[in-house]
Amino acid sequence: MKKLITVVFLFLGISVFAQERGAARAEISQDEMATLRAKRLVMQLDLNTDQEEKLKKLFAKRIEANKELKEEIQKNKDADRAEKAEMRKERMEMNEEQKAELREILTEEQYIKWEQLQEKRRKGRKAPMRERKN
Incomplete structure (x- = not known):
């Protein structure tokens, strides 16, 4: 009986922590996310305030582009390989621009x-699923 209760509490605890992490991300606005990313780079790279402002604008633009791309992907879920390759190419171009x-x-x-x-x-x-070796 004690083992059963312990297992139940263990699963409840894990599920609570798993839900909290996703919920926190949903509450952050795009501007706040861009600011957080810029602040993290400011600390890592020792940037000045001018660079920080430029990074905020860059990240805000990138977040908006990612949102649009995500919507496009959702719209084209049943796309064939050629369309998916085109979207992948577009994403790589965005990365190069950034x-x-x-x-x-x-x-x-x-x-x-x-x-x-x-x-x-x-x-x-972690390696992508298709590259993992069990």
């Missing part, structure tokens, strides 16, 4: 450090 804009905002040292942080972040992620 890198170019970042390069204009950041100094050379800051940009190199940003690239290193991105690489570290990529390595920290």
